[in-house]
Amino acid sequence: MQNSIPVSDDRHHKPASPPASAGRKAAGRALVMLASLGFLLVLLIQLLHATGTIATGFSDWRPILIAYLLWAIAFGIGQVLTRGERGQRALFLLPAVFFTVAVVIFPTIFGIYIASLDWNLSSIEGPRFSGFDNIRGMLNDAYYWNALGNMIFYGVAVLGEYAIAFGLALLLSAEIRGRKFFRVVFLLPMMLSPVAVSWMIGKSLLEYRFGPAATLARYLGWENPAFFASPWMARLSIQAMDAWVSIPFIMIILLAGLQAMPREVQEAAKVDGANGWQSFWHVTFPIMLPVSITVLIIRLIFKLKLADIVINVTAGGPGGATDTISSFIYRVYRDRSNVGYGTALAMVYLLMIIVLLTVLLRLSKRWTQKVV
Amino acid sequence: MKQHDHQLRPNRRTVLKGAASAAALGTSGALGTFSDAAFAQANLRAQITQIPGIGKGAPTDADWQKVGELCLGPTKASVKEGEFKGVELSFMGLNNQNLHNLLFRGFLKPWEAYTGAKISWIDLAQADYNPRLQQAIATGTVDFDILEMGAPFEGDVCGKGLASEMPDWVKKQIDYDDYVDYLKPPVGTWGGKTYRVTIDGDCHNFNYRTDVFADAALAKAWKDAGNSGEWGVPRTWQQVQAVTKFLKGKKIKNQNAFGYLDAPKPWGGFGFYFLASRASAYAKHPEDKAWLFDVDTMKPRINNPAWVRAIQDVIDALPFEPADQLNADPNTTGFQQFLAGIGSMIPWWGDIGQVAKASDTSVIGDIVGFDILPGSEDVYNSKTGKWDKLGSGPNFAPNCAYLGWGVYVMARVNGDEKKHKAAWSAAAHLGGKDLSLWMVMYPSGFQAHRLSHFQFDEWTAAGYDKKYITSYLNSQLASYNHPNRAVEPRIPGIFQYYSIAEDELTKIFAGKVDAQTGANNIAAAWEKLTDQIGRERQIGLYKASLGA
Numbered sequence: 001m002q003n004s005i006p007v008s009d010d011r012h013h014k015p016a017s018p019p020a021s022a023g024r025k026a027a028g029r030a031l032v033m034l035a036s037l038g039f040l041l042v043l044l045i046q047l048l049h050a051t052g053t054i055a056t057g058f059s060d061w062r063p064i065l066i067a068y069l070l071w072a073i074a075f076g077i078g079q080v081l082t083r084g085e086r087g088q089r090a091l092f093l094l095p096a097v098f099f100t101v102a103v104v105i106f107p108t109i110f111g112i113y114i115a116s117l118d119w120n121l122s123s124i125e126g127p128r129f130s131g132f133d134n135i136r137g138m139l140n141d142a143y144y145w146n147a148l149g150n151m152i153f154y155g156v157a158v159l160g161e162y163a164i165a166f167g168l169a170l171l172l173s174a175e176i177r178g179r180k181f182f183r184v185v186f187l188l189p190m191m192l193s194p195v196a197v198s199w200m201i202g203k204s205l206l207e208y209r210f211g212p213a214a215t216l217a218r219y220l221g222w223e224n225p226a227f228f229a230s231p232w233m234a235r236l237s238i239q240a241m242d243a244w245v246s247i248p249f250i251m252i253i254l255l256a257g258l259q260a261m262p263r264e265v266q267e268a269a270k271v272d273g274a275n276g277w278q279s280f281w282h283v284t285f286p287i288m289l290p291v292s293i294t295v296l297i298i299r300l301i302f303k304l305k306l307a308d309i310v311i312n313v314t315a316g317g318p319g320g321a322t323d324t325i326s327s328f329i330y331r332v333y334r335d336r337s338n339v340g341y342g343t344a345l346a347m348v349y350l351l352m353i354i355v356l357l358t359v360l361l362r363l364s365k366r367w368t369q370k371v372v
Numbered sequence: 373m374k375q376h377d378h379q380l381r382p383n384r385r386t387v388l389k390g391a392a393s394a395a396a397l398g399t400s401g402a403l404g405t406f407s408d409a410a411f412a413q414a415n416l417r418a419q420i421t422q423i424p425g426i427g428k429g430a431p432t433d434a435d436w437q438k439v440g441e442l443c444l445g446p447t448k449a450s451v452k453e454g455e456f457k458g459v460e461l462s463f464m465g466l467n468n469q470n471l472h473n474l475l476f477r478g479f480l481k482p483w484e485a486y487t488g489a490k491i492s493w494i495d496l497a498q499a500d501y502n503p504r505l506q507q508a509i510a511t512g513t514v515d516f517d518i519l520e521m522g523a524p525f526e527g528d529v530c531g532k533g534l535a536s537e538m539p540d541w542v543k544k545q546i547d548y549d550d551y552v553d554y555l556k557p558p559v560g561t562w563g564g565k566t567y568r569v570t571i572d573g574d575c576h577n578f579n580y581r582t583d584v585f586a587d588a589a590l591a592k593a594w595k596d597a598g599n600s601g602e603w604g605v606p607r608t609w610q611q612v613q614a615v616t617k618f619l620k621g622k623k624i625k626n627q628n629a630f631g632y633l634d635a636p637k638p639w640g641g642f643g644f645y646f647l648a649s650r651a652s653a654y655a656k657h658p659e660d661k662a663w664l665f666d667v668d669t670m671k672p673r674i675n676n677p678a679w680v681r682a683i684q685d686v687i688d689a690l691p692f693e694p695a696d697q698l699n700a701d702p703n704t705t706g707f708q709q710f711l712a713g714i715g716s717m718i719p720w721w722g723d724i725g726q727v728a729k730a731s732d733t734s735v736i737g738d739i740v741g742f743d744i745l746p747g748s749e750d751v752y753n754s755k756t757g758k759w760d761k762l763g764s765g766p767n768f769a770p771n772c773a774y775l776g777w778g779v780y781v782m783a784r785v786n787g788d789e790k791k792h793k794a795a796w797s798a799a800a801h802l803g804g805k806d807l808s809l810w811m812v813m814y815p816s817g818f819q820a821h822r823l824s825h826f827q828f829d830e831w832t833a834a835g836y837d838k839k840y841i842t843s844y845l846n847s848q849l850a851s852y853n854h855p856n857r858a859v860e861p862r863i864p865g866i867f868q869y870y871s872i873a874e875d876e877l878t879k880i881f882a883g884k885v886d887a888q889t890g891a892n893n894i895a896a897a898w899e900k901l902t903d904q905i906g907r908e909r910q911i912g913l914y915k916a917s918l919g920a
Binding site for chain 1 (some may be wrong): 637698882
């Protein structure tokens with residue numbers, strides 16, 4: 001990082017404020033202390049009330065949120081009072097930190113707590129602490145592992161989507177007639193909601209009785225064009241629908257990469273006598289590798305969340321052939337009100353995704369470094 | 373749009389009907405004692421059932437509003453105009469098939485205009501209903517004052533003190549005693565208190581295509597194939613299986629003929645009822661009230677020979693059903709297949725009969741016949757572990773699935789007298805005796821549930837064919853009154869049991885596990901769930917629901 005150059009213009013330069021006086025510092029510390037104690041007291045009262053230890057308390061948790069906001073404001077003021085200009089600078093960062101704590105860190109920790117509960121919404125006793133029972137249950141849950149197996153299929157299929165998208169991106173980057181028109185047309189599926197796609201394609205176009213695709217298939221000689229009746233056919237049909245929605249996204253990123261690629265490199269390859277395939281494989285593809293890996297990882301993240309199309313079209317069937325982790329968690333949580341177990345499944349899946357992506361990012365760093 | 377300005381002029385049919393009634397009364401000398409109120413009510417019922425008239429297209433919002441306004445009499449008798457001004461009520465219900473809440477809106481618009489209350493609506497799809505309700509209960513975030521709910525959830529809601537007890541004036545207004553016997557207490561009650569305004573009576577009846585079973589060519593082919601007995605509507609599940617296998621590859625009106633339609637795809641737990649309908653004749657023994665769990669232990673019976681036989685029947689029948697049947701849920705079998713002319717037999721609630729005749733969405737029209745669910749030549753006796761052949765013939769056990777929808781008022785209105793009265797007034801309006809007749813006659817999502825709904829003449833006067841409606845109503849009445857009816861257990865979390873079963877059943881039907889292994893898996897998961905919810909409490913509630 002470069003050192004900042006001293007600014008000589010008086011209009012932009014403000015001398016550092018004098019160090020905070022001892023009185024201000026003490027006032028700042030006292031404010032933070034008081035605010036923290038107040039917040040903790042309110043939190044403690046509500047926790048004791050919620051657990052039935054004391055009768056006094058709030059009817060809901062909204063006052064805790066207000067107390068948190070007040071504490072955050074007091075903390076910011078305290079920073080300014082105790083640290084002077086450094087405290088002022090911290091004010092630029094603190095709102096983001098507090099926001100992240102409130103909507104990411106706290107829910108994650110709370111989620112881990114929920115994951116350790118035996119909590120069925122129909123149980124009159126309510127939630128009970130069960131330690132690692134949910135994780136042990138998951139290890140023996142054939143539905144979870146089946147869904148994970150399906151996720152491997154869906155994950156690998158991203159490579160196929162990438163190959164098609166690359167082909168389309170090459171096509172659209174070439175000097176073809178109607179290029180702009182095709183760019184817009186190819187992007188249309190991405191603009192559709194997967195739920196709309198489920199109904200328009202899964203439940204209408206591919207419908208066995210009256211769907212145009214089924215009618216065409218019959219015309220072409222497929223006697224019983226049932227797209228969701230056999231496990232592999234159903235899996236492929238779901239994958240095809242999801243690919244149709246997502247390929248334009250991969251394509252547009254790759255297209256941007258192709259257009260940013262210097263023409264001279266391609267021309268040099270031509271001058272050296274490389275044919276089309278050699279030019280692509282030895283020049284274009286390696287140069288596009290950083291873009292490719294970025295788009296593949298983003299697409300994989302999206303793919304690991306696949307649920308909507310599955311829920312709407314097959315409900316995970318036939319026999320779990322199309323089930324995904326997300327659609328399974330959805331059933332556990334929604335249809336069976338099994339909050340503790342559903343949260344545990346989601347937490348483990350989150351952990352798996354973090355590990356997988358960390359490994360992939362490290363590997364991709366190595367690959368791209370080699371290329372560059 | 374408000375419907376204040378409509379004028380319902382009596383048509384020729386109602387005039388003649390009224391004149392004939394008056395003449396009959398005159399000749400019997402009873403005219404002098406005939407009360408004006410009764411005459412007015414009879415006239416009102418004749419009026420509303422002509423809106424829009426059977427066979428005159430599907431009813432619209434304007435029709436619902438007209439009916440709602442005409443049925444305001446009981447409300448006007450108990451509530452002053454504008455009495456609930458300033459009261460805001462929240463109503464949570466379904467929007468299945470664009471019915472339920474959509475009708476309620478229309479019915480309640482005139483009520484809102486008269487009373488001054490305002491209603492906001494929470495519309496839910498069938499599959500979203502259970503989780504939304506469970507979350508509201510568990511998290512203490514009940515954000516609705518009036519709830520459309522099925523009796524199976526009474527354990528979850530009334531058992532936790534979340535519902536408001538029905539006042540006596542409501543009981544009187546809705547004529548509580550008019551309900552058919554099987555919907556009287558304990559249904560709608562909890563701990564001896566009454567909570568529910570019943571607006572629906574549920575059972576699965578057997579819907580079949582009359583043209584298929586009257587087709588001479590098929591009858592000949594049936595004989596030629598060496599089948600025993602005459603070609604006709606199956607009376608037992610054994611016959612259903614035989615007919616389904618026979619019809620594969622046959623034609624009816626130049627279209628592929630199919631027999632029974634199973635619904636293997638999960639449907640938020642509700643799909644389990646369709647296996648239960650296949651199983652009830654095998655599993656519900658006349659000498660045993662229980663059929664889903666052992667009554668003293670809650671040990672599941674889903675893996676006993678009766679249920680496994682029903683599951684095996686589905687496995688055996690699926691190759692003879694349409695090629696994509698594995699991906700068909702009950703909504704598909706009922707509305708996209710059977711009513712569209714595909715398949716010749718399905719079990720369903722009363723919606724099929726209403727929609728077939730009174731909706732534009734039906735292709736088949738009135739070539740539908742109805743009966744109670746098929747029986748079985750033998751029935752499994754869980755106590756002896758043997759199959760019994762009854763001296764009286766096949767065992768019939770109509771599946772009283774879901775026990776119908778009701779309107780419940782939540783306890784959160786109890787603290788506000790005005791709101792409490794307003795909520796109960798709205799519920800009583802929806803569950804009113806005359807309004808209910810219209811609801812069960814036209815597509816609404818609700819079927820006959822009052823003794824007064826079984827006056828066949830009212831149906832024929834509205835435009836139903838006598839033979840058709842006699843078959844339809846008799847199938848329901850016979851199911852409700854059947855001594856061996858299989859009754860839904862009103863225990864908390866019942867749809868969790870069903871949902872778990874659906875997941876395993878889809879594996880069985882896809883051939884991943886055999887019927888017995890899959891059934892064992894369901895039983896194991898149900899045991900775990902019972903322990904999680906609380907076994908002792910479940911046993912108590914199960915016993916209570918069976919009256920054991």
